[in-house]
Amino acid sequence: MADFPGLPSSHGRRNACLSQEDVAALVGVTPTWYGGLERGNLSRVYTDTVLDRVSTVLRLSDNERMTLFLLVKHRATSSRLRPGVLAGDLERAYVGSDVLVATLAAFPWAAVITDPYWQVVASNPAFQRWFASAARFDNLMLLMLTDPKTREQLVEWEDVHAPALVAQLRAALIERPADRVLQQLVEQVVESSSFLHELWDAATRCEFVEDGDRRQIWIPGAPAATTVQVVVMRSAGAPALVVREYVPVAGFIPDSVAYDV
Numbered sequence: 479m480a481d482f483p484g485l486p487s488s489h490g491r492r493n494a495c496l497s498q499e500d501v502a503a504l505v506g507v508t509p510t511w512y513g514g515l516e517r518g519n520l521s522r523v524y525t526d527t528v529l530d531r532v533s534t535v536l537r538l539s540d541n542e543r544m545t546l547f548l549l550v551k552h553r554a555t556s557s558r559l560r561p562g563v564l565a566g567d568l569e570r571a572y573v574g575s576d577v578l579v580a581t582l583a584a585f586p587w588a589a590v591i592t593d594p595y596w597q598v599v600a601s602n603p604a605f606q607r608w609f610a611s612a613a614r615f616d617n618l619m620l621l622m623l624t625d626p627k628t629r630e631q632l633v634e635w636e637d638v639h640a641p642a643l644v645a646q647l648r649a650a651l652i653e654r655p656a657d658r659v660l661q662q663l664v665e666q667v668v669e670s671s672s673f674l675h676e677l678w679d680a681a682t683r684c685e686f687v688e689d690g691d692r693r694q695i696w697i698p699g700a701p702a703a704t705t706v707q708v709v710v711m712r713s714a715g716a717p718a719l720v721v722r723e724y725v726p727v728a729g730f731i732p733d734s735v736a737y738d739v
């Protein structure tokens with residue numbers, strides 16, 4: 479275990495779990511103050527600087543740090559640059575989208591463009607081939623969370639895919655709590671099954687995008703599952719739109735994907 483810089487020498491090396499007193503000492507606050515934060519006492523003022531120090535001391539991941547800010551401040555962190563727009567900017571969402579749509583044809587793997595509500599703006603032929611129900615859904619979140627055929631394609635849907643997708647919905651709703659369109663999407667997802675209802679009520683995880691995550695999917699007709707890496711991109715010309723590529727990296731690799739894994 480690495481030493482914790484700033485921890486008094488009497489504490490020695492880092493233990494598997496730091497005490498509240500340890501964390502408070504590293505952050506530079508009293509144990510009472512930090513204990514209040516852990517207990518969810520939001521009556522106090524928590525500055526971005528202090529929350530940044532808490533994130534550093536606890537070695538939070540990017541998504542964990544974002545979750546802390548969302549739960550305490552009800553907004554994203556001020557120091558993380560997250561390209562994108564809120565619901566009020568949707569009028570500008572499709573500026574430059576023609577260029578994005580044109581790029582989809584160049585991808586031999588599944589790719590899709592969505593707006594801030596996961597509405598599908600465009601998808602390429604590979605996406606339509608890989609996800610048999612895609613033609614019946616105009617919303618990516620509804621496709622992957624509510625369609626039985628797609629759920630069967632997503633390996634470990636209950637343990638991997640669904641929690642990650644619900645975490646994105648939760649993060650968006652915390653950031654945009656008054657967005658009625660987003661509220662309706664969440665309601666539609668949550669009310670679609672008892673599992674999703676329980677997952678929404680029980681979990682607190684928040685994510686914005688799944689960039690870099692690896693997932694397993696079954697491509698129709700494939701002899702084995704394919705491990706894909708989700709690559710997420712945005713364009714300065716259409717900042718409200720998100721391009722998701724599902725790039726095969728292991729397992730069954732379709733013949734149409736002409737590159738060395």
